[in-house]
Each structure stands twice: as C-alpha cells, then as structure tokens.
Amino acid sequence: MGSVAEPAYLYKNVTHDPTVPSVKSAEGIYIYLENGQKILDATSGAAVSAIGHGVGRVKKAIMSQLDKVEYCHPGFFPNTPAMELADLLVESTGGKLSRACILGSGNQSAPLFYFSMHHPSRQGTILVGIRELKLVGYIGSEAVEAAMKLAYQYFEEQSPNTRRTRFISRHGSWHGCTLGALALGDFKPRKSRFDSILTPNISHVSACDPYHGLMENEDTATYVARLKEELDNEFQRLGPETVCAVFLEPMVGTALGCVTALPGYLQAVRDVCDRYGALLVFDEIMCGMGRTGITHAWQEDGVAPDIELVGKGLAAGYGTISGLLVNDRVLDGLRHGGGYFVHGQTYQSHPLGCAAAVEVQRIIQEENLIENCRKMGQYLGQQLKLHLGNHPYIGDIRGRGLFWAVEFMADPPTKTPFSPAFAISKRMQSRGMERGYDICVFAATGAVDGWNGDHLLLAPPYTVRKEDVDDIVSRLVQTIDSVFEDVAALVM
Numbered sequence: 047m048g049s050v051a052e053p054a055y056l057y058k059n060v061t062h063d064p065t066v067p068s069v070k071s072a073e074g075i076y077i078y079l080e081n082g083q084k085i086l087d088a089t090s091g092a093a094v095s096a097i098g099h100g101v102g103r104v105k106k107a108i109m110s111q112l113d114k115v116e117y118c119h120p121g122f123f124p125n126t127p128a129m130e131l132a133d134l135l136v137e138s139t140g141g142k143l144s145r146a147c148i149l150g151s152g153n154q155s156a157p158l159f160y161f162s163m164h165h166p167s168r169q170g171t172i173l174v175g176i177r178e179l180k181l182v183g184y185i186g187s188e189a190v191e192a193a194m195k196l197a198y199q200y201f202e203e204q205s206p207n208t209r210r211t212r213f214i215s216r217h218g219s220w221h222g223c224t225l226g227a228l229a230l231g232d233f234k235p236r237k238s239r240f241d242s243i244l245t246p247n248i249s250h251v252s253a254c255d256p257y258h259g260l261m262e263n264e265d266t267a268t269y270v271a272r273l274k275e276e277l278d279n280e281f282q283r284l285g286p287e288t289v290c291a292v293f294l295e296p297m298v299g300t301a302l303g304c305v306t307a308l309p310g311y312l313q314a315v316r317d318v319c320d321r322y323g324a325l326l327v328f329d330e331i332m333c334g335m336g337r338t339g340i341t342h343a344w345q346e347d348g349v350a351p352d353i354e355l356v357g358k359g360l361a362a363g364y365g366t367i368s369g370l371l372v373n374d375r376v377l378d379g380l381r382h383g384g385g386y387f388v389h390g391q392t393y394q395s396h397p398l399g400c401a402a403a404v405e406v407q408r409i410i411q412e413e414n415l416i417e418n419c420r421k422m423g424q425y426l427g428q429q430l431k432l433h434l435g436n437h438p439y440i441g442d443i444r445g446r447g448l449f450w451a452v453e454f455m456a457d458p459p460t461k462t463p464f465s466p467a468f469a470i471s472k473r474m475q476s477r478g479m480e481r482g483y484d485i486c487v488f489a490a491t492g493a494v495d496g497w498n499g500d501h502l503l504l505a506p507p508y509t510v511r512k513e514d515v516d517d518i519v520s521r522l523v524q525t526i527d528s529v530f531e532d533v534a535a536l537v538m
Contacts, residue, residue, distance in 0.1 A: 067079040067080045067081040067083065068080045071100075072087070072099035072100055073098075073099055073100040074098045074099060074100065074507075074509070075087050075088075075098055075099075075506060075507055075509070075510060075514060076099070077099070077486070083481060083484060084484060085479065085484050085485065085486055086484060086485045086486065086517060086518065086521060087099070087486050087506070087507075088485050088486055088487060088504050088505075088506050088518045088521075088522070089486050089487060089488040089503060089504060089505050089506070090362075090363075090505050090506060090507050091363060091486075092300075092332070092358065092488060092505075093299065093332050093333075093337060093358050093359070093449065093488075093503070093505035094358045094359070094362060094363045095362055095363045095507055096335070096336065096337070096358075096359040096362040096363075096406070096410070096415075096507055096508050097362045097406055097409055097410065097415065097507055097508060097509055098507040098509045099363075101364075101409065103405055103409060104362075104364045104402055104405045104406055104409070105364075107401050107402060107404070107405035108364065108365075108398055108401055108402050108405075110401070111127060111397050111398055111401035112398065114397075115397055116397065116398060117396065117397065117398075118397065119392070120390065120391075120392075120394040120395045121390060124395070125395060125397045125400070126397075127397050127400035127401040127403075127404055128148045128395035128397070128400045130400070130404050131146070131148055131369075131400045131403050131404050131407075132145070132146040132147075132148060134404065134407055135356070135369055135371055136371070138341045138342065138407075139342060139350070139354075139371065140345075142350035142373065143350065143351075143354060143371040143372060143373050144372065144373055144374050144377060145371065145372050145377055146369050146370070146371045146372075147192070147369060147370040147371070147372075147394075148367060148369055148394065148395045148396075148399075148400055148403075149188060149189065149192065149367070149368060149369070149370070149391055149393070149394045149395070150366055150367060150391065150392075150393030150394060150395075150396040150399055186221075186222045186223075186227070186331045186355075186357050186358075186368060187221070187222025187223050187224040187227040188222075188224065188368070188391070189222075189331060189355040189356075189357060189368045189369070189370050190221045190222045190224075190226065190227040190230060190293075190329065190331075190355060191222075191224055191226045191227055192370055192389055193291075193293075193327050193329075193353050193355055193370055194213065194226055194230070194291075195387075195388070195389055196353065196370070196372070196376065196387060196389070197213075197290050197291040197325045197327060197352075197353065197376075198210070198211065198290050199380070199383075199387065199388060200325065200376050200379040200380065201290060201379075202383075203379055203380060203382070203383025203384060204379060204383065209285070209287050209288045210287065210288060210289060210290040210324070211247055211288065211290060212247045212248070212249070212284050212288045212289050212290060213230060213247065213248045213249075213289070213290055213291055213292070213293060214248075214249055214250070214251060214277070214280055214281075214284075214289060214291075214292045214293070214324075215230045215231065215232065215248060215249075215250050215251075215292070215293045215294070216232065216250055216251055216252065216253040216293075216294055217232045217250045217251070217252055217253055217496070218232055218233075218253045218255060218298060218301045218302040218305075218492075218493065218496070219231045219232050219233070219250075219253065219293075219294065219295060219298065219301055219302075219329075220232075220233040220236075220295075220298075220299065220300045220301040221293065221295075221329055222331075223236065225240070225243065225244060225245070226245065228240060228244060229244035229245045229248050230248055230293055231301070232250050232301065232496065233300065233301045233492065233496075234492055234496035234497055235491060235492060235497070249280060249284065251273070251276050251277050251280050252273055252276055253294075253298060253302060253305065254269075254270070254273055254305070254307050254308055254311045255298070255302055255305050255493075256269065256305075256308060257305070257441070257442045257444065257453070257461075258302075258461070258493065258494060259273075266308050266309070267310065269308070270308055270309075270310045270311050270314055271314070273311065273314065274314035274315070274317070274318060277292070277314075277315060277318045278318050278321075281318065281322050281324070286322035286323075286324075287322075289322060289324045290324060290325065291319075291324055291325040291326065291327050291352075291353075292315060292318075292319055292324060292325075292326055292327065293327045293329060294315065294327075294328065294329065295328070295329045295330070295332070295333060296312060296328050296330060296333060296343040296344050296346075296347075297333035297338055297343050297446065297449065298333075299332035299333055299449070299503070300332070300488075300490050300503070301490065301492065301493070302493050303444070303451030303452075303453055303490060303493050303501035303502075303503060304444055304445040304446070304449050304450055304451035304503060305444065305451075306338075306444070306445070306446050307347065309347065311347075312344060312347045312349035313347065313349050316349050325352040325353060325376070326351045326352050326353075327351055327352065327353040327354070327355070328342075328343075328344050328351040328353075328354045328355070329355045330342060330343055330344070330354055330355060330356050330357075331355050331356065331357035331358055331368060332357075332358055333449060334354070334355075334356040334357070334358075334359065335356050335357075335358070335359035335360050335407075335410075336359055336410060336415065336416040336419055336447070336508060337358075337359055337419070337447055337448065337449050337505065337508075338419075338423075338446045338447035338449055339416065339417075339419050339420030339423050339446060339447030339448070340416065340420070340447070341416060342354065342356075346446075350373065351373075352372065352373050352375055352376055353370065353371065353372050353373075353376060354370070354371040354372075355368065355369070355370055355371075356368060356369045356371070357369065360403050360406070360407075361399055361402045361403035361406050362406045364402035364403075364405075364406060365396070365398060365399030365400070365401075365402035365403055366393075366396075366399055367396065367399035367400065367402070367403050410508065413509075415508035415509060416508065418508055418509070418510075419447050419448045419508040420447055422448060422506075422508075422510050422511070422512070422515055423445070423446060423447040423448045423449070423450070425512060425515055426445075426448065426450055426504070426506075426515050426518070426519070427443070427445055427446075427450060429515060429516065429519045430443050430450060430452065430504075430519060430522075431443050433519055433523050434452060434522075434523065434526070437526070438458070439454050439455060439456065439458070439464075439530055440452060440453070440454055440455070440458065440526075441453050441454065441455030441458040441461055445504075448504075448505060448506055448507075448508060448510065449503070449504075449505050450503070450504045450505075451501050451502065451503050451504070452501060452502055452504075452522075452526075453493060453499065453500070453501040454470050454471070454499075454500045454501065461494075463494045463498040463499045463500065464500055466491070466497065466498060468500075468533055468536070469500075470500035470529065470533070471489035471490060471491055471500035471501060471502055472489050472491075473529045473532070473533075474487055474489055474500075474502050474525060474526065474529055475487055475488070475489035475502065477525050477528055477529050478521070478522075478525045483521060483524060483525045483528070484521065485518065485521040485522065485525060487502045487503070487504065487522065487525070488502060488503035488504070488505065489501075489502050490502070490503065504518065504522070506518060
C-alpha cells in the first residue's frame with residue numbers, strides 16, 4: 047500500500063504534523079479544537095482578537111453588508127463602510143491626523159485611487175478635483191510598504207531629484223514579512239535568510255529598551271538623551287538631506303517583547319526629525335487601537351507622527367484590514383504635487399472588512415473597552431509580578447494595557463540568556479497547548495542581541511475580567527514551572 051498523502055495546506059512547516067489539532071470553533075476568550083480541547087486564548091492570536099471571538103453584532107454587520115455589496119473596485123467607487131471607518135479613525139486622533147487609508151491583505155495591483163477628505167458636515171468623500179487622494183490601509187506588511195512609498199513620494203513631489211531615499215529604523219524592531227518591511231525591521235530570525243535581496247537604503251539605531259540598553263548608574267533622562275544623540279549622529283553620517291523618514295514602534299511587540307517608550311523619547315525622535323525635515327512614522331499595527339490602554343499608543347506621550355499604521359485591533363480578526371493615517375503636512379505635499387498617491391490594491395477599502403472594523407470600533411467605544419483594557423492591564427501586570435517576580439529564571443516583566451511580556455534569563459542578575467539550544471520560549475508555547483495547561487502564549491526570541499534571549503507575550507482581549515486574568519496567570523505559572531522542571535532534568 048502507498049503512503050497516505052499529506053494535506054495540501056502549507057503554512058510554514060513543509061512536513062505536516064498530524065498531532066496538531068485543527069480549530070473547530072471559538073467563543074469569547076476560548077478556542078475549541080477538534081480533539082475536544084478548550085484553549086484559553088491569552089494572546090488574541092497575535093494581539094488581534096481585541097473583542098474576543100464570535101461576537102454576534104459584528105457577524106450581523108458583515109451579513110448586512112453582504113446583502114448590499116460584497117465588493118466594489120476601489121479605483122472605480124468609494125463605499126460607505128470605508129468612508130465611515132476613515133471618519134472614525136481620523137476623529138480618534140483628536141485632529142492630529144487628517145486622512146485615513148483603508149486596505150486589505152494580499153499582493154494585488156490596481157489603478158491610482160483617491161484620498162477621502164474628512165469633512166464634519168458630510169459623510170463620505172469630497173473629491174477635490176479629479177486628482178484627489180484616497181485612504182489606504184493594509185494588513186501589517188502591506189501598510190508598511192505603502193508608508194515607505196508615501197514618505198518617499200512626499201519628497202519626490204517637491205523635488206523630482208530628491209536625495210531623500212534613505213530610511214532609519216531601530217534594532218529589535220519588526221515591521222513585517224514583505225521585502226521592504228523586512229529590510230526596515232530587524233527581527234533577525236526572520237530576516238537574515240534574505241539579507242542578500244533586501245534594499246540597502248535602510249539603517250538602524252538603538253531602540254529605547256531600558257532593560258537591555260540602560261547603562262549602570264545611568265538615569266532614564268540621560269539614556270533618552272543618549273539615544274537622541276545617536277539618532278542625530280546617524281542623520282549626520284548619512285547626510286540629513288538623504289533621510290526620508292524614521293520608522294518606529296511606540297511600543298515594541300514581537301521582537302523585543304512589549305517595550306514601552308520611556309517618557310520624553312518619542313518627543314526626542316520628533317525633535318530630530320523636525321530638525322532635519324524628515325517624516326516620522328509610527329508603526330502601531332500591533333500596539334495600536336486600544337491595546338496599550340489608550341486608542342493610539344502615541345497619545346500616552348502626546349507626540350503625533352506624520353504617518354501612522356494601524357491594523358490588528360482595527361477589525362479584531364473579523365476582517366483582514368489595516369489603516370494608514372496621515373497628517374496635513376503629508377496630504378498638502380501630495381496635493382501640491384501631482385495629486386496622486388501612486389499606489390493601489392484590488393482589495394483596498396473592501397466593504398466587508400470595513401463594515402466589520404466599523405462595528406468593532408463601535409463596540410469598543412460603547413462598551414468602554416479601552417478603559418477596561420487599561421484597568422485589567424494594570425491588574426495583569428500586578429498579578430504577573432506577584433506570582434512570577436521572584437522566579438529564579440525570569441529577568442523582566444514589562445508591559446502596558448493588555449500587552450505584557452515575560453523575559454527569561456539563565457542568570458537574571460547578570461542578564462545572561464539561556465542557550466538557544468534550550469528553546470525556552472518555544473517550549474513554553476508548546477507546553478501551553480498541551481492538555482492540562484490549555485493556554486495560548488506567544489513565544490519569541492532575540493531580545494538580547496537579535497539572536498539570543500527568550501520571551502513570551504500576553505495580549506488577551508479587551509473584554510477580560512479579573513477572574514479571566516487570574517486564570518491566565520495561574521495557567522501561565524503552571525506552564526512555566528513545568529518547562530523549567532524539564533530543563534532542570536536536561537541539565538542534570
């Protein structure tokens with residue numbers, strides 16, 4: 047008899063693992079598997095499922111939109127949900143940003159498109175002549191690519207021979223998997239394989255990462271000043287007139303593990319960009335739309351970007367959608383140039399994704415979920431530190447809102463990481479999925495130097511209650527203790 051053919055499905059691993067069960071259904075903060083397991087989704091997937099699974103109002107909104115129109119090409123027609131979502135996004139910035147672009151995921155191409163103009167007296171798009179712009183948004187990587195193009199075009203419109211072709215990003219950053227986004231980021235396990243085909247016009251400076259970067263006897267103000275000087279020096283090294291934009295995550299997610307910018311840091315970066323005329327871009331794909339206990343993470347510091355990227359929490363998994371928001375400076379640059387943003391995608395402003403996102407954001411507002419995110423985030427942080435703060439192999443517990451990380455160290459006093467051979471974080475994720483533990487945790491590596499270091503992320507839905515947080519912490523402690531029992535046995 048011949049061997050049984052493997053399933054046609056491919057995600058990452060070429061070899062199919064038949065022991066990994068498929069998802070059967072999901073409800074609230076739980077995922078139900080085909081093997082009967084009930085998994086507590088403590089990460090919202092990858093910080094996506096902000097309002098939990100199976101919310102009837104969102105399903106009804108999607109079905110209602112299906113009854114109207116499921117798709118219309120964005121190069122031909124605007125659609126009502128996209129325009130409503132644009133208005134909602136712009137309003138959420140308190141006027142700091144003035145346009146929003148809505149996009150879908152995928153590798154599409156489409157004709158040039160319009161920028162919707164937010165207007166308080168009208169719902170929808172006002173076309174300022176036939177060559178106005180329109181909102182753009184993507185899922186993560188695509189949004190980053192669009193922002194890079196938009197930032198460059200802003201300068202190219204002013205001077206077709208502009209030398210502003212370089213971007214500055216930060217070490218320990220993650221901006222996505224497509225080639226431009228991969229080059230911009232610095233998540234080495236996913237990037238190094240493709241170094242030879244990545245664009246060379248991107249350089250990196252240190253992240254604001256006090257656990258790893260703060261020197262002995264250095265206070266935080268001195269540390270921020272040192273980072274500001276490093277960024278300024280990089281502008282000088284490259285030639286200030288060659289730098290197009292600086293990209294950063296106001297709260298770093300995957301690569302460093304929920305690292306929040308220190309007070310004064312975002313303003314320091316803003317000052318350097320303004321000094322040399324470069325644009326400032328905040329990637330809030332993971333940390334934005336309420337995840338940190340405030341709608342936009344930059345609002346905590348009161349420092350607005352020129353371009354902002356939002357995504358995961360926008361439609362909370364009910365639609366593949368993200369957004370790109372811009373301020374008047376960028377918009378005016380395009381308007382006074384050719385009037386087009388030379389970019390477009392087939393599934394941009396997709397009516398179903400936009401309808402889902404609008405309803406998700408209404409639920410978040412009506413149920414005061416961002417405030418719950420802040421409160422439950424404070425409680426989650428307290429409980430993590432209470433139950434794990436003295437653990438012999440935990441170096442740091444950090445976060446804000448419902449976005450927390452636990453970093454493991456072989457020797458916390460000296461911040462010595464475990465050997466990658468132990469695969470600590472991967473063991474944590476795998477163990478959590480086993481029966482008796484039944485919890486999703488998000489494993490990552492490389493926070494120490496890009497390669498070494500293990501941490502895990504927690505990002506439960508904004509709907510969690512105290513009893514849910516207690517359950518998450520209890521299961522997490524059980525999982526961590528079990529893994530280190532195994533590691534101790536390996537060492538002995």
